[in-house]
Amino acid sequence: MTRNSLNYRYLLAVALIVPLFSSCIKDPSNTVRLPDELEKGRVVFHINIPRSSLPSSRAIADGGVDDNVVDEVTLLLFEPSDYGSGAYLGEAVAAEIETDGSDSQSKTFSVLIPDGEFDALVIANADDILSQFKTDNTGYASEDMVFFEQNLTTTIIGGNSGSGYLEWNSSPGSTDYKPFPMAARFEIPAERGSGSMETVFLIRMLSKINVKIAFGQTYTGTADDTDIFRLNSIVVPNFNTTGNLIPGDAGGKALSVFDPSQLNLPSTPGTVYGRIGDLVYSGTQIQSVTVNSVVVPGQQCVDEIFLPEKAGVAGSDNITCVLVEVYHPLLGENRWFRVDLQMPDPANEDSIEPVDMLRNFRYTLNITAIDGNGFATAQEAYDAPAEGVLVDITAIDESDMNDITFDGRNQLTTNASYFVFRDDDPGQTLKVFTDYSGGWDIVSNTATDWLSVPTTEGQGAVTTPVSLIPATNVGNTVLTGTIVIEAGALRKTINVIQVPLLDNITADAAPPSGFTPYVGAFWRSNQIGERLIRITRPTGTAADGDWAAIVMEGEDWIVMDTLMTTDPNVGWRVDAVEALVESGNDADFDKQHPVIGRKEWVHGTMNDDDTDIYFRLGLNGPHAPDSNNPARYGVVLLAYNNYTKLQRIWIRQGEGPDYLFRPDDPVNSAGITERTAAVPFSAYNLTAETLNAQVYQYGTTTGGTTASKFTEYPTQGGALFAWGLTNAAVRYAWDLISVSPPNWILGALGGSNKYWSGIGANNETCPQGYRRPNDGPTNKANAMTAVSDLQLSELRQSLFDKFQTGNTNMNITNKSAGYYADGFFDRRSISADGRDVSTSSNDVSSYGFILFNTANQASLFFPLVNRSRNGNTASGAIYKQTYYLTTGSSSLGIAVVFSDGNIAGILPYIALSVRCVADI
Structure with a gap:
């Protein structure tokens, strides 16, 4: 009696992860058959192959680098529609495919795409198949995407050789080598780089069957090998009763053995009975295995049998x-046995159904015993x-199972080896798979005081979900730990960390x-592109160790990745201009330069x-500002030095003037009950169209x-x-880079003319709709010692969480000093x-300094330019940086000094920066 038990658990569906970049660099070398009036822009794709000890893009562990070959890419473009029904418009052929010299698992290629919105069918390593398809289907130009998907399969079969389908030769350098064809649907938006752009998964257009003798045999190494069972050859019949390549009703997604509705898919080419064009695998395709240093011949046939997708058909x-x-x-003597690919119906395990041969799946037939005599002929x-x-x-194929440990014989694979838990995280799932017959065990968990792991062992050949359930992190530090899994001689360490509640982090280290550190990042409302966070290692090891960056607030619109920018001229890159x-x-x-990783956290060492x-x-999309929300705010937490x-990194999208502290925000200062003087500040310093002019x-x-x-x-x-x-x-607007003293005369102003109330109309420099803020009354010299004066201070009520009277040693608790990624500073080399x-x-x-409001994550950055127009540019001088206000301790005004986090009144005998507020 044959026992066919299918462990129908996915293990690696990722073919090639292809995030999309885009630009509009014109290049006439590649053309698209589309209306001439449409401008073509270059779209750059990035291929990132999953990392593992033995990387494989589609069918894991048994395969090798051959799985990662991408020689050709063509995009078939269609009118956007539901279910792939849009009309065919033309095609775009990828330019040269390049491999990153420092990372062999990273590739890029570019394609000229016309302006506009398209549905695309991405075809890789299949130009000859596509050419044959066009020959076989002369009316293809009037067809839709579904027609292409369904009929490319037939072309794979018929076009593989002149007389029918042959074995797929997947060994580069050998005669008639053919890299695996791959395909995926992809939507190209009209606004390239917008939130609608997602990761593309190129899926191998073939399934794979491996056959192994998987029961223990004692082999003595005799010359005639008469003491063991061994494979001699394998025949695959009926390979060309093939279903759709990418069925339209599957939405272009990989099929799933979990979905009962996908059992017994209709077969487009029709049913073929009998042994039709057998594929035969023998000779060197039948491989040995090594057991305890002994080579046992004829034990497996792996990485040899690749077939088009085929619906499971009964009979x-x-x-x-x-x-x-x-x-x-x-x-x-040699004897023949038949092995059917069938499995229990997921909806009814008492019903055994044929297995659909799904693209991108690896089917392994482990022969666990031979208890019959077989037959003399096939x-x-x-x-x-x-x-x-x-x-x-x-049947193994799961997109998130890509963290692979492989020792040449067995694998121990998980969906990740690094887990980050936020304080409110209800739990996550660790998935474990091994083909080691003894299964796997968790042999260590150093996070037992905060992380519950109910399942501690699992059997082989089954993907087992393991719940990781954290307790509440009530502190203000990051909790860490490791989980160690063993499967035979294989070991894998899973790192786990839990960040505290954002409100519990009251200060940056x-x-x-x-x-x-970087203390913030900024985008205008309509911007989404990359901001580069690069923090260099100091001398010594004081910052060394593991680090992680996690989106704490704004995870629905803030994204991140660790891909290197494609701009070769970023100032700190080698050979940058x-x-x-x-x-x-x-x-x-x-x-x-979009960020295409779509991750909520990243990590490194x-x-x-x-x-x-x-x-x-x-960011994953623009912000629509209104009078109540000129900007939106978020927070990314950087945890470093193990x-x-x-370090909190304050995120802002929106350039309009906004409140840091609103009039209805709580007041943490004695004598003040409301922030009635709070005003919205500009996000930018003041300058002029022409410098060194009035x-x-x-x-x-x-x-x-x-x-x-x-x-x-x-x-x-x-x-x-x-x-x-x-x-x-x-x-007068003096420039920042000259160091000679300015040519001005400080007037001996008297009476009311020495206060802003008297001279402001002739001295205001903010653009219309804005003005300078005040720090209390504008009609008198003022030490700001009275609460009544404090109640008038726009500066203190708008910018500071806690504030008090006086002009020195202001206790600014809502500040952090560092760099700011605004698309300019983060792309240039930093001075010595x-x-x-x-x-x-x-x-x-x-x-500079960033000021923030922890109640709503609002933030405002002030650059400290370290320049003054009295000739004093020395590092460490109090003039880094000062901002002119409209009243204060002197008869002429006050400058706010952020150099040590305090404010101080100083005589305004120098030229200073100005930060305006909206004139409300």
Whole structure:
């Protein structure tokens, strides 16, 4: 009696993970048969092969690098529609496919795509199949995607040789080698790089069958091998009763053995009875295995049998089966046995159904015993019932099972080896698979005090889900641990961490000397492209160890990955030409540099080999600002130095002026009950269209030669302004990079004219709709010691969580110092003192302070330009950076100094930066 038990658990559905980049670089070398008036733009694809000890893009562990070959890529373009019914429009052929020199598992290729929205059928390694398909289907130009999908299968069969289907030769360098054909559906949006762009999974258009003798045999190594069962040859009949390549009703997704409705799929080419064009595998295709250092011949046929997708069809004449020729030591001759591929119906295990041969699946037939005499010929075995051989069948294909440990014989595979739990995480699933006959065990769990792992062992040849259930993290530190799994001699370590509740993180860790963190990232409302977080290793090991970056707030719109930017001119890259670097406000930047990883967390290690913490932040769509929400805010947590140091990275999307603290936010200061003076601040420093000139008088086009405006990026210092002058330097915008003292005369102003209430109208430099903020009354000299004055301070009520009277040593608790990724600073090389970029340009951009509101994650960045117009540019001077306000401790005004996190009143005998507020 034949025992066919199918362990129908997926193990690796990922063919090739193909995230999409896009740009509009014109190139006439590749053409698309589409309306001439449509402009073509270059779309760049990135192929990232899953990492493992033996990487394999589609059918794992038994295979090798051959599985990863991509020689050709063609995109068939269709009108967008549901269910692949849109009309065929033409095709686009990929330009040269390149492999990253530093990462063989990373490939890129580009395709010219016209403007507009399309559905695409991506075909890889199948140009000859496509050509034959067009010859066989002369009316293809009027067909839809479903027609292409259904009929390409027939072409694979008929086009494999002139006289019918032959064995698929998958060994590069050998005669008639053919890389695996692959296909996937993909939607190309009109706005390339928008939130609608997702990861593409190229799926191998063939299934694989491996056959193994899997019961223990004692082999003495005799010359005639008469003492063991061994494979001699394998015959596959009825291979061409094939179903659809990508059935339209499956939505272009890989089929699933879990779905009962996908059993007994209709067979497009029709039923063929009898042994039609047998495929024969023998000779060197039958391989030995090594057991305890002894080579045992004729024990397996792996990585040899590749077939088109085939629907499971009942009936002995056309069910998918293999005919196995086995040397039978008890009979002293070769005997034939039939093995049917069938399984219990997932909906009814009492019903045994034929197995659908699904693309991208690896079917392993493990012969566990031979208890019959078989037949003398293959035909006799085919005509007889499947019996006399005991077989366990595994169907393995699961997209998230890609963390593989392989020792050349067995594998131990999980869906991940790294798990991150947020405080409110109800639990996650660790999936474990091994083909080691003894199964697997969890032999260690160092996270038992916070992580429950109910399942600690599992059998072989079955993917077992293991629940990982965390307790609540009530502290303010990251909890860590490891889970060690063993399967025979194989060991795999699973790292687990749990981050605390965001509200429990009340302060950022003091960074080690020489380690400057990023404290925030910024996008305009319509921007989504990459922001590069790169933190270099300081001298020594103070920052070394494992690190992780996790989206804590905004996981529905913030994404990240660790892919290297495709811009070769980012200032810190080797051989970069920084003058050619692409910046966040450039046209088409988001199309050229989207973040396509779609991850909510990434991790790595800082050490001698990996000297940078590096990852990319991006967004999955634009923000629609309104009067109540000019911007949206989120938080990414960086845990480094083996997760012992925590740094919050404050995320902002939206350039409009906004409140940091709103009038109805709580007040943490004695004597003040409401923030009635809170105002919305600009996200940018003030500058001018032309520097070293007098700007127009506020609200007019007279009194100056140039207009004031805001900087292009929040990290840019802008211009320096002085006020209260009596000469032509009133409202003058000095540049940041000159160091000579300015030519101005401080006037001996008297009476009310020495206060902003008297001179503000002639000294205001903010653009129309904005003005300078105040720090209390504007009509008197003021030490800000009275609560009544504090109640008028726009500065303190708008920017600080806690504030008090006085002009020195203000206790600013809602601040963090570091770099800001705004699409400009993060793409350039940083000066030797670790502060500025573009130091020889008026676009100089700087390190600074971010102020934040933990109640709603709102944030506002102030660059500390380390420049002043009194000639003092020394590092460490109090002038890094000061901002002019409109009143304060002197008779002429106050500058707010952020150099040590405090504010202080100083005499305004220098030109300083200005930050405006919306004039409400």
